[in-house]
């Protein structure tokens with residue numbers, strides 16, 4: 001009885017292995033070269049020429065199945081899906097802490113604000129890289145979502161830092177102590193962020209002709225954080241900036257984001273090693289990894305700042 005059962009299992013295992021092998025073989029044989037992609041999916045500066053691109057298949061199931069076979073986008077999907085799960089877990093943990101807290105405050109919402117924006121950005125990116133081979137309408141739709149993730153993450157990152165930098169600067173308003181500088185900066189930054197999120201949904205924005213304007217708008221948004229940084233550098237001593245506001249750690253996140261962008265723009269390493277990095281570790285993969293590392297470092301930094309800036313010093 002037992003022997004018969006064992007034989008059946010090994011037979012089933014063998015069949016399963018064959019089916020998996022067949023699946024990978026058949027899906028890989030369908031992959032096409034960059035030149036065979038429809039124009040809207042072509043990248044003007046593409047240095048990947050092997051048959052590693054998914055064909056356009058108007059089937060959601062095919063797009064989802066592509067998480068499990070080798071192609072140009074596979075690592076783009078996983079390098080943002082795994083961090084998305086991490087940030088979702090963190091968000092749920094923080095929300096649970098707020099719900100079970102005796103005295104929840106505005107400050108308790110800052111960490112989940114960042115983690116949910118990081119989750120949103122990575123999840124939207126995962127959706128884009130999964131479904132950009134569906135059809136043209138779907139491509140345009142998921143591309144807009146991917147772009148909207150950038151201002152979402154930037155806004156969610158800036159606001160917690162601004163709070164810790166300016167929460168001690170208050171003015172009395174109808175009996176309440178209002179951190180007015182924080183409010184002014186937070187409203188301006190989130191206003192710009194929301195504008196960018198809406199602007200990214202327009203056809204003009206996704207047009208390849210506006211690539212530089214697009215990059216400029218995002219860069220300007222990221223760079224606008226320098227204005228409050230300059231402001232606080234005038235308010236506090238250098239030691240306070242380094243010790244309490246962890247400016248060096250924040251700069252590390254900035255450096256990681258910038259390095260990711262530079263690698264992406266230089267198309268390194270695939271430009272210098274043709275066909276070597278067609279599937280694994282091409283520039284877009286590195287860009288994702290750097291963004292994920294920057295976001296993780298930023299979260300660690302904000303957690304440190306949170307504990308160090310609770311007491312307001314005399315400025």
Ligand SMILES: [Zn+2]
Pocket residue numbers: 076125129284288
């Ligand atoms: Zn991407």
